[in-house]
Amino acid sequence: MGRAEVRKAQQQRGARRAPSGRAQGTEGSGSTGKRTGIRRFFTWKKILGTFFGLALLGMGALVALYFYVEEPDPNKQALQQSNVYKYSDGTIMASKGKVNREILAIDKIPMDVQEAFIAIENKSFRNDQGVDFKGLARGLWNTATGRGKAGGSTITQQYVKNYYLTQDQTASRKLKELVISLKVDQRMKKPEILAGYLNTSYFGRGAYGIQAAAQAYYGVDVGQLTLEQGAYLATLVQAPSQYDWSTASDDTKKRIMIRYNATFVNMVENGKLDEAKRQTLKFAEPIPPQPPMGMDGQKGYLVQAAEAELNAQGVERKLIDAGGWTFTLNIDPKKQEALEKAVQDELESKLDRKDTKGKPQDQSVQAGATSVDPKTGAIVAMYGGTSLKDHWSSNALRKDYQPGSTFKPIVLASALENGAKTQDGKPITPNALYDGTSKRPVVGSDIPFAPQNQEDRNFGTPMMTVQEATNFSVNSVYAQMIVDVEPRNVKKTALALGMKDREGWPEDKPAMSLGTMSANTVEMAGVYATFDNHGKKVTPTIIKKAEHKDREVAPAQPVGSQAISRKTADTVTKVLTGVVNDEGGSGNKVRSSAYEAAGKTGTTENNVSGWFSGFTPELVTVVAIFGEEPVTAKQVTLTGTAGLGRLGGSSFPASIWKAYTLAVLKGNAGKFQLSEAEMGAVQTPSRSASPTPSTSPSSSSPTASTSPTQSPTTSPSPTATKTAPTSPAPTTTTSPSPTATKTGGPKPPDPPLVPER
Known part of the structure; x- marks a missing residue:
C-alpha cells in the first residue's frame, strides 16, 4: 500500500472515530481537530484585532468629543468671592459674602x-x-x-x-x-x-x-x-x-x-x-477653628461706613456685593478699641437697658462717634452703636439729628472770613461786643427771631465779647451775629467746610445759628478737622485702599485746598480753646493737663441730642448721643437718662471724648500752632452798641424781651474778660458779679448740668 493510500485509510479511520471521541472525550483532551462552537471566535488574531479596533474606535470617539465638547461658562460658585476688610495695620477685621x-x-x-x-x-x-x-x-x-x-x-x-x-x-x-x-x-x-x-x-x-x-x-x-x-x-x-x-x-x-x-x-x-x-522642617500645627469673621461689635458699622464711602465715590452697590474686594480701612485697631472702651465705661456702664418700664430713657440712648487725624483726613476710629442686632444703622452716619451749638463756630468763621461787622459798624472778632440778653429779638432781619438762652439766663452787663459768648454758648449773641454776617454767607462757609446741602437747610433764617440743619458725626469731624488743619479742607475717609482683580478705585483725596484762610481757622481754634479752658466754659469738663484742647458743646431743641466736637493738634473727635424711641424710632428727649436731668454735650459726650483722648494720646500731645490767630482790638460799648430791638414777634419765642440794659435777671451776669474793658456796668441784680477766671473769661453763676444750647 502506497503512502497515499495509507494516509487516506488513516483519515477514514479518524473520521469514523470522531463522533465516538467527542462523545467520550473531555475539554482539553488534546484533540487536534478543528475548533467548534464558541472557541472558534477566540483566536489570538481575533482578540488582538478586536482590541486594536476598539482602541481606534475609542480614539475616534475622543477626537469627536474633543471637537464636540466646548468649554462651558464657569459655574456661579467658582466666581463667588467674599469681601475682606482689614484694619490699617493689615490685620483682618471681617469677611463678608456668601462664599468665603x-x-x-x-x-x-x-x-x-x-x-x-x-x-x-x-x-x-x-x-x-x-x-x-x-x-x-x-x-x-x-x-x-x-x-x-x-x-x-x-x-x-x-x-x-x-x-x-x-x-x-x-x-x-x-x-x-x-x-x-x-x-x-x-x-x-x-x-x-x-x-x-x-x-x-x-x-x-x-x-x-x-x-x-x-x-x-x-x-x-x-x-x-x-x-x-x-x-x-x-x-x-x-x-x-x-x-x-x-x-x-x-x-x-x-x-x-x-x-x-x-x-x-x-x-x-x-x-x-x-x-x-x-531634615529641618517641622509640622506646622494649625490654629483651632475660629468663629466666622462676621459683623459683630463695631465691625458691621465700620463695613457700613466703608461701603457708604464707596457708593459716594460712584462704585455701584452690585459691584460691591459681587465680592472679590480687599478693603484696607484707616481704622487704627488700638484707637478703635480705646473708643469702644470709652463709650462702655462712660455711658453704657451707667445705663440700665434691661429695665424697659422703670427707666425708659435708658432704652432710648444711642451713641455715635467719629475720630479723625486732621493731617491726613483718615478716620482712625468710629462708634456706630451697641451692635447691628440692636441697632441696624450706624449712629456715626445718621443724618436725622441736628448738630446744635456745635454749628456756632461756623458762624464765627464766616464772620471772620467775610469781614462782617456788627450793627454799630465794628468788625466781628473774638473781642467784638454783643448783647447776651435772653430772648432778645434780633436786629436787621426780615424774619423775627428772639431765642432763649439756656435756662433763660441773661449774659452781659450790658455787653459781652464773642469769646465769652462762645465759652458759654449764648444763643442770643450768635442769633444776632448770623444776621450781621447774613445766613446765606454762613451757609456758603458751612458747605466749603464740608457740611452737606440737604433738603430743608434754611438759607435765610437766623435760627440757623443754633444748628437747625441735619448733620452727622463724620461731617462735623471734617469741619473741626479743617479748623485744626489751619483751614485746609479735610474730608474724613475710612477707606485707605480698595483692591479688586477686575477693577480699580482711586483712593479719595481727604485733604484739599484752603476752605477758609489760615488766619480764620487759627482764630476760631483759639476761641474754642477758651470753651475748654474757661472754668465756666461749656467744654470745661474735658480740660486736662495731658493735652491742649479746643472744642464746642451742642444740645438740640427738646434735648433730643447732645454733641461734643473737640480736637487736639493730633486728633479730632466728635461724640454725640441721640434720644430714639426703640420701637417707633421717634426722636425723644434724653432728659432723665441714667437718672439725671437735662443732658447735653457737656455730659456723656464730653466724658467719652476725654476718656478716649487720654487713652490714645497717653501724654504725647503737642501744642497748637496758632501764630496767625487774630483776636481783634478790644472794643468799648458805644451808645449804639445795643440798638433798639425789633418789636416784631418771634416765631420761636412769643415773649418779647425788655431792653437789654434794663432787663432784670435772676442770676448774676458775667463781667468783661481781661481783653474787654473792666469798667463796671450797672446791673439790677442783687448778687455780686463773678470775678474773672484764670483764663481771662468771667465765671458765671453755678451753671445747670448743661450750660449751653
Missing part, C-alpha cells in the same frame, strides 16, 4: 507653597498635557467597579472640575473633564491653571481658595505662609473634613503626617527642596 473666598493672582502666592501643592498633587504638572492617562484609566476602573471615587486627576483636571463642572463622580462628567482639561492646557499657561486650582479648591472650615484657607488655619494672609504651613494646606486639600488637625483622630493624624512628609520628599525629587533643609 478671595481670588488672588499667582504672584501673590509664595513659590515654595506652589511647589508643595505640585509635589503632592501632580508631580508632572509642569510637563504634562493636562491629563494623566494612566491615572485616569485607574480612576475610571475604580468608579466602574464601585471601588471608590475616581482618582488620578491632575491639577488641571481638578481646576476644570472646580471651575466649570460639578463634583459628581460619574463617567460622563469624567469624560467632559478630560476633554476640557486638554483644551484648557492648550489655551492657558501653567501658572494661570495653578492659580485657578488654588483659588477654587475647598479647604474646609468654610474656606474656598488658599487665601481663605491661610486665614482660617493660620490666621495670616497667603503671602505670609511658610513652607511648612503651605505643605499642611497641600495635605489638607485631599480630604478637608478628615484632615483638619483639630478634629482628626490619632489614626487620621498618622495619615496626615505620611502625606505631609511625602510632600517634602516629592519636592526634593522635583529639585525644589534641598535634602538638608528637608
